Amino acid sequence: MNNSIAKEKIVSLRKKRSLEDMRFKYYGFTAMCLSLAVLVFLLYTIFSKGYTAFQKTIVLLEVDYNQEVLKLTPDSSDEDMEKGKFFRVKKQAIENFFPDLSKSDIKLVKKLFSINVDKEIKDYFLDNPEVINTKQQIWVTAHSDVDQLLKGNSRRDVPEDRRKLNDIQLSYVDQLVEENRVKQVFNNFFFTKADSRHPEIAGVAGSFMGSLFTLFTVFILSFPIAIGASVYLEEFAPKNRITELIEVNISNLAAVPSIVFGLLGLGVLLNVFGLPRSTPLVGGSVLALMTLPTIIIACRASLKAVPPSIKEGALAVGATKTQAVFHHVVPLALPGTLTGTIIGLAQALGETAPLIMIGMIAFIPNIPTGLTEPSAALPVQIYLWVESAERGFQEKSAAAIMVILIFLFMMNAIAVFLRNRFERKW
Amino acid sequence: MKNIIKLIAVLALFGTTSVSARDYISIVGSSTVYPFATLVAEKMASQGMKAPVIESTGSGGGHKLFCAGVGIEHPDITNSSRAQKDKEFKLCQDGGVTDIIEVRVGNDGIAFAYAADYEWKYTNGATMKGGIDLTKEEIWQAMARDNENAPTTWYEIDKRLPKVEISIMAPPPTSGTRDAFDSLVMKKGCVKDMLVADGDCKAYREDGHVIEGGENDELYVEHITKEQGAFGIFGYSFVSNNSDKVKASMINGVEISMEGIQDYSYPIARPLFFYIKKAHIGVIPGLMDYVNEFVSEEATEGYLLDAGLVQLSPADRAAVLDAISNQTNYK
Structure with missing residues (x-):
């Protein structure tokens, strides 16, 4: 029971x-x-x-490379060719784009083409100089308004005064579609060009390089300092009040809002040391300060994970402390420290606030080639594009977010790979 | 390991070799002038010149940086969506920036706009004839904190307006558009009889009928399309670029238009400026090329006009060109 x-x-x-x-x-x-x-x-x-930003709209344009109009001859030197009157060739091509265009119609047709068309006509000729005195069918970039219309991003069912393209231009676009003189292809400009005020030719190459240079600076500055600091704190420093205080403050620093580091950069790097504004050198230095605590914490954790028996073994056979640490402990901890560094870099990649303070939020139509050249960074580029009034930049900003996400994903993948490949289990 | 350290040391040294002269123009200032300045910069770059670096710091921030001193570490030009204040001029004098050329580049209008597909209707279903038309005083009454009436619908302000709840999204205090809107609408439209004792004309109401947005225009579009009958405050270039989404209200019976902004018959119009540091002319290569490109007919009647920068009247333009060619100080 x-x-x-x-x-x-x-x-x-x-x-x-x-x-x-x-x-x-x-x-x-x-x-x-x-x-x-x-x-x-x-x-x-x-x-x-x-x-949709990965596609661009191109239009088939018949260009007549007449030598009279170009002011060139078939035997002109390369330098002369550079100076050919290509804008006149373009003007002619647009005037003959549709049969029997009136003056006002030509103006409307002109707005269907990108500002980059002059350059495309010129580049085509410079690549194929033998086309002189012939008529060529060239695919050239369409204006962003046409592009957005065909992608369905701007509406065509609204009254004329509320559209960027008027009724006549719409009928032109429809005619082009019907005659297969317009198509959508992969948008190489997005990856090869820097920022532009014209959405159809704006790309992320400039800000991508800027981000890369910035990350390079961050790595160069923060990695050695972080390793030095963590090795000292972990292996050499006496355990007393002062080192305890330092340790607590490193954790505190890791939680300081990033804009504070931006202000520090503005006050010290720009105003005291006079480093050039808007450059990856300054941006990288500020972000390095920001990521240092994170990296130090990760480095110390991986140093701690190396079994003391290894160090003690080295000491037992007569190695000095420095030898024991640098020959045995640090190499074994390296995969972990690298992983920590990459995660720190990923954090730096997505940071915008400190960059705004040191002037990296700037319009730069060139692709930067060095650390001391002004440049933008990817997150700042997104911010600038979201702000822009032109419709074409909306898809561009979303696409730039995709680029930064893929970049981040790859960095994290490298970190995971390093950890799996080199990390030793005891 | 040693090699890696050596490599890092060399690279670090290489990276920090200091820069001597600056071979590009450095421009700071207003976010309203920014889209136009960048177009000019890009035009210069396409002509093979070194592209100027343009930062969007806001008018106030721009003047502060500009006035900090003379030398390559300080900007050459600051854009401004309002004239330089006396306080800022003094700051410049103190900073050693004594010679400044003022260039008025064009005009801008501020639109009081609602969603383009919204129709203003009375409660009986009849649509308002000719769209909505507001006066500055009415806008002030709708927005001011210290208006003793505190209306909740437009009908309470004036009987000819429909019974639609007042909802306005205004720019944040850091914005130049806000500065201009405050001085052109809130100050001028201030009705003294309705102001509470010791009231501030420029303060916005805080009871939910006026909310502050950010600097991003898309946020305003989202707000006014979601909340029917809500207004947002935009620059003219945004409205002209996005006329399928937003429509500007008439102000004092005048529709927003390029001509109206140019001759100031549209009541909320303001001039745009940039300021040149004279000491940098001839030191920074291409500085005057940039300035001349900005005021050239090709720009002002071409791509800048397309982007929504309203041209100066011929008389104003002549004065500006004169000031540039003689490099006269504006003060």
């Missing part, structure tokens, strides 16, 4: 416990699903908005 009651109690208790267990599993699962759903939603909005 008693026995069965006790048994019942145990059973019900077990049921309760396993129910609790189930519930907890269920909570965890929902939390994960929820965060996954948010992530998918985020990625979906970005991708659905941005994928």
